[in-house]
Amino acid sequence: MAAAQTTITEVVAPFVATLGPDDPFVSVREVPADRIRATVSDDADLGLGAGPADDPTLAWRPLTDVPLRAYVAPTHRWATHGRRSITIAELVTEHLLLTREHPARAVLDQAVSQADLTYAHVTESSNALMSEALAVGDFGVGITTDLPRFGGCPLLIDTVERTTLSLQLHVCWTPQHYAAGALTAHPRPGAQRAGRYGRAPPPPPEHAWHLPHHP
Numbered sequence: 001m002a003a004a005q006t007t008i009t010e011v012v013a014p015f016v017a018t019l020g021p022d023d024p025f026v027s028v029r030e031v032p033a034d035r036i037r038a039t040v041s042d043d044a045d046l047g048l049g050a051g052p053a054d055d056p057t058l059a060w061r062p063l064t065d066v067p068l069r070a071y072v073a074p075t076h077r078w079a080t081h082g083r084r085s086i087t088i089a090e091l092v093t094e095h096l097l098l099t100r101e102h103p104a105r106a107v108l109d110q111a112v113s114q115a116d117l118t119y120a121h122v123t124e125s126s127n128a129l130m131s132e133a134l135a136v137g138d139f140g141v142g143i144t145t146d147l148p149r150f151g152g153c154p155l156l157i158d159t160v161e162r163t164t165l166s167l168q169l170h171v172c173w174t175p176q177h178y179a180a181g182a183l184t185a186h187p188r189p190g191a192q193r194a195g196r197y198g199r200a201p202p203p204p205p206e207h208a209w210h211l212p213h214h215p
Contacts, residue, residue: 001026001027001028001029001044001045001046001047001048002028002029002031002035002036002039002040002044002046002047002048002049003028003029003030003031003036003047003048003049004030004031004032004033004036004049004050005030005128006102006128006144006145006146007048007049007050007169008028008030009146010145010146010147011048011169012026012028012048013028016028029044032101033049033050033051033101033102033103034101036048036049036172037049037055037058037172040058040172040173040174041057041058041174045173045177045179046171046172046173047171047172047173048063048169048170048171048172049103049169049170049172050066050103050104050145050167050168050169050170051103051106051167051168051170052168053168053170053172055172057174058172058173058174058175059172059173059174059175059180060170060171060172061170061171061172062168062169062170063168063169063170063171064168064169065166065167065168065169066145066166066167066168066169067145067156067157067164067165067166068104068107068108068143068144068145068156068157068165068166068167069143069144069145069146069148069154069155069156069157070086070091070141070142070143070154070155070156070157071131071132071135071136071141071142071143071144071148071152071153071154071155072135072138072141072142072152072153072155073135073136073137073138073152073153074136074151074152074153075138076138076141076153078153078155079153083155084155084156085155085156085157085158085164086155086156086157086158087157087158088111088112088115088117088157088158088159088160088165089115089117091141091143091157092112092117092118092119092120093120094120094121094140094141095120095121095122095123095139095140095141096119096121096122096123096140096141096142096143097123097125097131097134097135097139097140097141097142097143098122098123098124098125098131098143099124099125099126099127099128099131099143099144100124100125100126101126102128102144103145103167104128104143104144104145104167105143107165107166107167108143108157108165111157111159111165114159114160115159115160121140123139123140128144128145128146129144129146129149131143131144132144132146132149132150132152133149133150135152136150136151136152143157145167
């Protein structure tokens, strides 16, 4: 399985921890988010990643919607006022801590553009966990899809359409894969964990994908 670091940490590894010796052995390759499709096309059985399912050479199944979270320090005014969400217009006035080449960045950029707004101040990081950590240290507002760590306060982001800003997590594989039939029949490995990570309610339990042995 090819996946980015955040997806491995928040979805894949917790799912693998629920497996037993009779389940398939899961091998995971950490790749940058923008390399998941190419890795699946080359030699990975599965890809798990965020963003649009717009590569016609791969088969795609949605897993869950993952909300973007704006992290602030416990002393930030949004936290002390008990805020649970903020608007795009409020967000862009802050010093934002954004992660380069992360799918969440593209989602946020598009939402800001659609709202005809611009960023006031942006500092970029190469790691989403660092963006969250810096936010907890009150260096700015960290935008990531990661679950809470370090005692930070997460807020959801409301768009101008009054929806929660989120990106969609997909599973993908090559249609020519020897186990394509099994993959199509069981398209949501770890979906219960992903539901907690994202917004989708947990589906009926699907403990693992039982792939046929390679001929």
